[in-house]
Amino acid sequence: MRICYCIDICFHSKNTSCLQNTKITCYNQRMNERLKESLKLLPSLPGCYIYYNSDNEIIYVGKAKILKRRVMSYFNRKHHDSVKVNVLVSQIDHLEYIITNTEVEALILESHLIKKHKPKYNILLKDDKKYPYFLITNEDFPRISIVRKRNINPEKGRYYGPYTDIRAMHSTLDFLKKIFPLKQCKTPKFKTRPCLYYHIGKCLAPCQNMVSSDEYKAIVHQAELFLSGKQSELMAQLMTQIQKYSDAEQYEKAARLRDSYFDLKKTLEKQKVVYENTKLNEDIISLLHEDGILTIVIMMIREGRLIDKKDFTYDVEDEDKTEFFATFFKEYYNTLSLEFPDKIVSNELEAVGDKTLYEEWLNIISGKKIKISYGKSAQGKELQALADKNCRVVLDNAKLSKMSKINEDFNNIGSYLKEKLHLNNFPYRMECYDISHIQGTNTVASMVTFINGLSKKSAYRKFKVKSTEGKPDDFLSMKEVLTRRLSRLGEKGWEKPDLIIIDGGKGQLSSVMEIVEGMGVTGIDFVSLAKRQEEVFLPHNSQSILLPRESSALFLIQRIRDEAHRFAITYHRNLRSKSSIKDTSKK
Template sequence: MSGKPVQEFDGKVFAAALSTAPGVYRMYGADDALLYVGKARALRNRVGSYFNNTPKSPRIQAMVAQIARMDVTVTRTEAEALLLENQLIKSLTPRYNVSLRDDKSYPYVLVTREDWPRIALHRGPRAVQGRYFGPYASAGAVRDTLNLMQKLFKLRNCEDSVFKNRSRPCLQYQIGRCSAPCVELVARADYDQAVHRAGLFLDGRSDELTHELTGEMEKAAEQLQFEQAARLRDLLTSLRSLQARQYVDGHAANLDVLACAMQGSQACVLLLAFRDGRNLGTRAFYPRTNGEDSAEEVLGAFVSQYYAEQSPPREIVLDREIPDAELLEEALSSAGGRRVQLKWSVRGERAGYLDLARRNAQITLASELSSRSAQQARSEDLRDMLGLAEPAKRIECFDISHTMGEATVASCVVFNEEGAVRSQYRRYNITGIEPGDDYAAMHQAVERRFRRAVEEGGVLPDVLLIDGGAGQLAQATAVLADLGVDGVLLVGVAKGVERRAGHETLVLPDGRELRPGAASPGLQLIQQVRDEAHRFAITGHRGKRQKARMTSKLEDIPGIGPRRRASLLKHFGGLGGLKKAGAEEIARVEGVSEALAARIYASLHGLVTAPTPDGRGSG
């Protein structure tokens, strides 16, 4: 019985039926996988251009040949189409789009959104409510900025647990770097004003800030508030000395310089950032080009996607003209609430910065490609060493960590062809085993990871490394056999003589043992993955052990249940704060009597007190 033939997609007919309105189009393959997302000034013209007889690059030809269907979304303006395109590329990651890789490690300056906002360095997902300024080139640049913020605006940087439990100002107040909002030595309105000014400074709007401060200083002087006027004068003097650090055309530098270097389909975009005369350093990005070999297209996609997430400066200097530059200017200006200019034909200081960015982009890309080449050589040597048909695309490694059987934690790290995939790392708290039983711990961790993969259809590694010898390897082998998992090569990594690196023995399930030696690139890759698993396990174990020890000290005190324990820790900001408190201060916590406070104090300080009414002592 023959099935009905699949009707081929007729792009010319589809395009002819579209309107000439702006919008976004999406291309799908036969398996309904998204191939490409694009924006259009006129949908009919842009979509039709893919199916006419004009010459096209091999990448576009390959993409068009796979189209099984298309759909479109009409927008009111081209700027709306640009914003929607960026959102779809980021959320759907189409196969043929150039995409900026997400990297949560970029450091930011965070000003929290709360009654008394805190200013701090932030990395990772933006889970905390507040304003994020950056990203900065390095954590050092953020710390320099925080140092300035504390000197200029005296904002707090302490954690909430400390802030809420202060009874007197800390050292930061004494040295003039904080206005002590913890004990309300500053009025709420004055503190809010300082937060507003810090925001202007971090936004690169120092001219506006300077104008505002000048007006307030003159007003204070007219009202004979000379102390206030003197404070504002000193702040203005500090700001102007900072602005004097770097000028472009006589104005404080406030711009981004971008250069794109390419070798084949590998790209590096280098960002050189200045804000209010401060050079924030450089940062390199490696967009996924997905076969695109035009530096103009790559840089254009980068600008579009990067500044959809980050606040752009007034001026962005590029090392080449990019497509849809006018549209990007319009969209960025509209989103930022101020005019943003894209420039690529520049002279003077800007040309010097552009040359610096170009050279750094080329050097950085060459270094990255060299590193990737070394990684590829390691993968190929590992393939030959283990007898694989092709280099492993995914390697996982398990390690167990504990101290004399206490707080056992297992780690699972993941590496792909490009290196560590930290977003897919996992830790497992091991329970229900005899303390120190590494075999049972390994069995439990591997079973939990692969049972879930089997039940949910998850991805499996090509190579699974087990930190240990034949015993640990046997546990993992048994788990995969019980779950019916095939196609995963198991390798035990046994430590060498005197635990010396390079002398490891690789144990295979069939009983063979390999000793590649320190010069083996394949073994170097295994060491890299194993060491990362060990580091990740140790970090988790230490955290678990510390938490357990802190909690157990309170749990061992008669009369302390979960609710009182939580109240005490919250009131004092943790066990450290509780240990510093006297019995009288502990008794002020709701639900804690003087007798119980005495027992808590005695227990935390190793003292002996009289037995409780039920006959149990607290010492």
């Protein structure tokens, strides 16, 4: 007999609003003091924990192999680097937990609770209207349609999805209607005769009893095979049916089915053949994360062919990447209404861990055996590389889209930066510098320029650093570069910047300000951006400024900093390559 326990632990406060406005660190300290004894009641058993806010709303559901260890970790100071965990913990008013027999039971229960309650800190595909599904309706004579939101009641029909490209879906729907002439109207347009769809070959007119129920169901099944990616089985069935019609001398039906067969064959030939092995049914998942943008690409390979690619884009902090991906993985496959693969390949799943647990969970929800691979084999590496290439394109497009939006809104973003960073100038023209070398050899520097929020590559500059050759000294290198740059202020092609961004912390900025003030340069704002916490430092100020993690302002200065680094690295590699060629020719 399976036994579950549920305990409610409350964090009461007479003044909740006051408590929520308290600093997070103080709030956590106060909770730990008051709840120390209560949290000791948590068992060292597998199960699910449920967090509520002061309005008794479920805000987060999680699973744990050991409930006590997992729940206590939320109130541990080491998690305070994560903004998401800080915000979540600050809103917890009380919690419940449910004990299960095994961790996989906890995983299944977690998926069920998330699906039922949709807690705001669990939902990744928050607006599921965004991701459409194909629906084959549950009627005597079903129809195929696209629905924006998956109905909770499965009696409405069978769903296939989610998909991420609505335009491609409409093209596929048009193709399906051409190949599989299913009913297109909810109600008959005429009482005694078929409508236009019948006469143009896009409907078999079941409303006028012009097709038998069995024949219609066979066509529905063929459409289901197509949406499930079972092309070989579908083509075999069509060929068998063509032969039956031909043997029965039903040549008109045989001809119509033959046309559908060849249309399908042409479509399948356009699909990329990944492997000649027609038994290869795998999902390949790639994940990339840069500048606060996380992209996930899922490539669906069925019978050796790439039949679909799904891509997802989110704004995510770097420290939350693995947890975010684990939650996405569970949610995606828990809501999947397509044929499950035989194997899921992703090197990112290695960081998530719990391979056996997730395989067992997948087996239960899919009703079939599914393997998880980290892509270590030669075939796995090849497929992973293909997914990574596609993911890189999605990420670059997401960056371009965000930069385009920054350009459109730059008046607001520039004003925001001017106010928050206490700048004297509006940051219309911004420059950033980076030093690159290997143990002091081939030391170079880059200068990138952004105007009105967009890069201006014609204003980029690169420098060969001469003062530090053979002896690495970033301060001396920066001194040389800034001296050469600032001495040319006002010359053609060397216009005066409004803001200069330095890659580094307050130490690097202090060194730069010594150089600038020694030269007597004025009228330019300087800031530095430290990589670890993305803190912004101002001259002569030990306190850093934290811009909102998902703000366009932070994304812009990150993008400028990363572009300077890229430009410097590229120039350094080119120089190093030329040096190697010279050394080889001398020998």
